[in-house]
Amino acid sequence: MAIVKADLELCQGYANCVVAADDVFDLDDDGVVVLLRAEVPESDVDRVTDAARSCPVSALLVETP
Amino acid sequence: MSPVTVVVGSSVGGVRTAQALRAAGYDGDVVLVGEETVAPYDKPPLSKGLLAGTSTTADITLLTEQAAREAGIELLLGRAASGLDVAGRRVELDDGERLAYDDVVLATGARARPSPWGALPGVHVLRSLADATALADDLRQGGPLVVIGAGFIGAEVAATARGMGVADVTLVDPAPVPLSRALDVEVAGILARLHAENGVHTRFGVGVEGIERVAGGLLVRLADETVLPAATVVVGIGAVPNDDWLRDSGLRLDDGVVCDAYSRAAEHVYAVGDVARLPHPRRGGLVRAEHWTNAVEQARTVARTIALPESPLAHVPVDYVWSDQYDRTIQLTGRTGGTLAHVLVPGPDPDRAFAALYADADGTFAGAVTVGWPRALVTCRKAAGQDTGTSLEEIRQALSAPRPGVRKEAAR
Incomplete structure (x- = not known):
């Protein structure tokens, strides 16, 4: 399992994460990221890490133990 | 001998390609060549937070020396590429050194289209960190500021300058509305009003005749004979791809490096980001996408293709751009x-x-x-x-x- 973290202050609603992995990321009505899951299984780590790296303001982190 | 990938260009496309090679398990050498001497940095903040002074150079750094070392990326900064020998698989640097490669990634980006009205003191373009720093210094002296070109860069500079407290800001564009290449007149008109509501004078539908230096500042002459006094002028009229250094390479150049769907300009030669022109399945024809998200996504697909050449990944240009204004x-x-x-x-x-x-x-x-x-x-x-x-x-x-x-x- 890997842990997904989001910095809600940094988030600008650019939405790259949601387009890349909408099973993990969403936006609320104010355009701030929402984590639909805080943990992702090993099989999803590469895909969710790519989604996190697509954030223009580096507001997302995927931590593998 | 382990294979070598040379990435030419150290902005987001180049840095992300180098990082994505490692993420994709590439175990060869990765060499990242950058013309500027400063650590690689991200460009979107240059017209926003970095210009305003709310973010620092450290905040926008894409790759520190330590991060490069840890990732096994050899950083060659302050070194400009001057040529490419496709048959001999060598990148030529302007100091005479030749870097052998197994694969090369061309990520030299684009530069600001220069002012056609001369490069007088106080007349700026905005593309690099040095540009942003110089402009910020001038804007902190106050106005008047005249911004020529109401595309993304011009509109953002006008908005940021207002946020910095510059009182007298005028946005000029020969088109009747801002963002005229991307929007229709009605929607662009709404954005024009956003500028006006935020205290920016707008002069749309009138061209610029010239800029001259007079005692105490600059004068911007418009086609309707208006003369706008300015302390600072920003010329934001688009960008041109940095493909001149490839003139003798034999690669096909057409306002950028022409690539196939796999971002390949030739065998073992790839292009990423603003310098790359490639087929767009939904638009038909070749497209040069000048957007951050496209560069990041293309860096990922090119890196995977180099790391796993038996299963190359096609890249569909990403039609997404954002702009922060006010x-x-x-x-x-x-x-x-x-x-x-x-x-x-x-x-x-x-x-x-x-x-x-x-x-x-x-x-x-x-x-x-x-x-x-x-x-x-x-x-x-x-x-x-x-x-x-x-x-x-x-x-x-x-x-x-x-x-x-x-x-x-x-x-x-």
Whole structure:
């Protein structure tokens, strides 16, 4: 399992994460990221890490133990 | 001998390619060549936070020396590439050194189109960190500021300058509205009013005749014989790809490096980001996408292709760009503006947020611009990225429906 973290202050609603992995990321009505899951299984780590790296303001982190 | 990939260009496309090679398990040498001496940095903040002084050079650094070492990326900064020997697989640097490669990635980006009215002191373009620092120094002296060109860069500079307290800001463009290449007159008119509401004087539909230096400042002469006094002028009239150094390479150059769907300009030669021109399946023809998200996505696909050449990944140019102006985020996806039909959909707070949806003649959704409404952008961007057409009406209804999705309360 890997842990997904989001910095809600940094988030600008650019939405790259949601387009890349909408099973993990969403936006609320104010355009701030929402984590639909805080943990992702090993099989999803590469895909969710790519989604996190697509954030223009580096507001997302995927931590593998 | 382990293989070597040389990445030429140290902005986001180049840095992300180098990093993605490692993420994809590439075990060869990775050499990243950059013309500038400063650590690689991200460019979107140059017209926003970095210019305003709310973010620092450290904040926008893409790759520190330590991070490069840890990732096994050899950084060659302050070194400009001057040529490419495709047959001999060598990158030539302007100090005479030749770097052998097994694969090379061309990521030299684009530069600001220079001022056709001369490069007088006080006349700026904005593309590099040095440009932004010099402009910020001048803007802190106050105005008047004249911004020539109401594209993304010009509009953002005008907005940022107002936020910095520059009192007298004028935005000039020969087109009748801002962002005229991307938007229709009605939607662009709304954005023109956003500038006016924030205290920016707008002079749209009138060209610039010249800029001259006089005692005490600059004068910008417009085609209608208006003369605008300025302490500082910013010329934001687009960018040109940095492909001159490839002139003798034999690669096909046409306002950028022409590539196939796999971002390949030739065997073992790839191009990424603003310098690359490649086929766009939904637009037809070749497209040079000058957008951050496209560069990042293309860096990922090219790196995977180099690391796993038996299964190359095609890259579909990403039609997504954002712009931060005043307190609004403006987001564009797909095809917008021009002669496409459009409808306006009010957002949750109709005074501050809306979406303009564009459709082809048969009603198929083509693209959208959203203002202050990132959730709508997500819906539109997903639809714009699909190969099967969605109708504009379907998108309009999806945006207008009460959203059963995530509520604000649940998010905090």
